[in-house]
Amino acid sequence: MKNFYPGLIFMFISISAFSQDTIYLDKNYSDLDSKENAKYYKIITPASEKDTEFLRITYFIDGQKKAEQYYNIKNDKPVFEGLHKHWYETGELFYQLPYKNGKKHGELLAYWKNGGKRRRDTFKRDQLKEGKVWNEKGEETPYFEHHIPASFPGGREELYAFLKKNINIPQEQKQGVSVRVVLRFTINPEGDLSEIQIVEGAPHRYNAESVRVLSKMPRWTPTKRFGDPIATRYTLPIIFQK
Numbered sequence: 001m002k003n004f005y006p007g008l009i010f011m012f013i014s015i016s017a018f019s020q021d022t023i024y025l026d027k028n029y030s031d032l033d034s035k036e037n038a039k040y041y042k043i044i045t046p047a048s049e050k051d052t053e054f055l056r057i058t059y060f061i062d063g064q065k066k067a068e069q070y071y072n073i074k075n076d077k078p079v080f081e082g083l084h085k086h087w088y089e090t091g092e093l094f095y096q097l098p099y100k101n102g103k104k105h106g107e108l109l110a111y112w113k114n115g116g117k118r119r120r121d122t123f124k125r126d127q128l129k130e131g132k133v134w135n136e137k138g139e140e141t142p143y144f145e146h147h148i149p150a151s152f153p154g155g156r157e158e159l160y161a162f163l164k165k166n167i168n169i170p171q172e173q174k175q176g177v178s179v180r181v182v183l184r185f186t187i188n189p190e191g192d193l194s195e196i197q198i199v200e201g202a203p204h205r206y207n208a209e210s211v212r213v214l215s216k217m218p219r220w221t222p223t224k225r226f227g228d229p230i231a232t233r234y235t236l237p238i239i240f241q242k
Helices: 006-019 158-165 204-215
Strands: 021-024 040-046 054-060 067-074 079-080 082-087 093-100 105-110 117-124 129-136 178-187 195-198 224-225 229-231 232-241
Touching: 178 204, 195 204, 204 232
Parallel strands: none
Antiparallel strands: 021 040, 040 054, 054 067, 067 079, 067 082, 082 093, 093 105, 105 117, 117 129, 178 195, 178 232, 224 229
């Protein structure tokens, strides 16, 4: 018993310290070093729910709860599990969505701020089986997906065609050798690109050319969530090859 008791103390201290971590986030949910310029913050604790390891609760900066998400860690990546809930900034329940092994599995139920039903989607292992949508008056309206990712005008093939047409390959580029640059940027609700970052770089001329080409892009169709355009982060690899 003497050997076991210190272990219990150590585990309790570790869990307590872990549960007190507050991580501040910017508008794109990227981690910040301090509260300055934060729009949200999150606290991660060991989960009490069966079959889940962690609970992540995200708050608006004023302390109002924004999201409650359970997950496990597999291969160093979070895998969603259990029932996830999201709230409006004014405190009303926005929607809830169950996950199983990282896949949407069950009914997504969404509500308007007045408490009326907004949509119901039934998923099985990430596959949509059926869905219905209602307006704020409670009238059923034509169905649309609850999450529609941002897209380049004309789709992926047009994006590749744009890059091929507009990229200037540096003269020193060797035949048969490829150079890769990976960029991350924000697509705002109007479809404009901003906050371009190089997350996997190459020699300076390649990095500069990648940023230049992105700055020339036309407006994208922004991401839509529950029918409303929102700002999202997008990652794009660019390959230079003669």
